[in-house]
């Protein structure tokens with residue numbers, strides 16, 4: 001099988017996301033870039049992730065052309081490729097329709113802030129207005145929302161999009177963004193919402209950045 005390593009990594013990540021409840025049914029998609037060949041492994045479109053094999057993971061080139069795989073690539077190829085092209089530091093991208101991230105993108109001025117120190121790595125999280133899925137338009141808006149250093153953004157009435165320097169980093173961004181959204185949701189429901197103080201958030205970001213810079 002060609003591109004076995006990246007296909008296996010994408011398969012493991014999507015099955016972990018299903019196991020964690022971040023992805024249901026056939027929604028959501030995950031991509032990983034292989035620098036050597038300049039191709040991307042991405043989950044297929046409309047196929048259940050349970051029982052999926054590495055051969056089912058699609059391979060596309062950087063223009064989105066389908067090269068390998070039993071099923072056609074996810075319709076969200078533009079969003080994943082646009083992010084990887086705009087951000088050479090990004091090798092892995094994850095898109096989910098996870099419940100709490102979707103809820104926290106609603107309302108007039110949605111805002112999502114860190115509640116616990118590890119979450120500081122993934123903010124600020126910008127909000128993308130609803131845009132038709134699978135289009136270059138939503139891809140451009142996601143790239144804008146992520147900016148130069150962003151790790152996560154929320155797409156209204158759709159879900160979240162996250163990225164990282166490798167699959168582990170992109171998955172952490174997904175897990176912590178959903179955790180942040182879930183904690184915020186329950187705290188607001190209880191009337192006790194209290195995000196981390198801004199000064200603490202700033203200091204944590206400095207520490208995290210210093211660690212990553214080593």
Ligand SMILES: [Zn+2]
Pocket residue numbers: 027028076095096097133158159
């Ligand atoms: Zn979607």
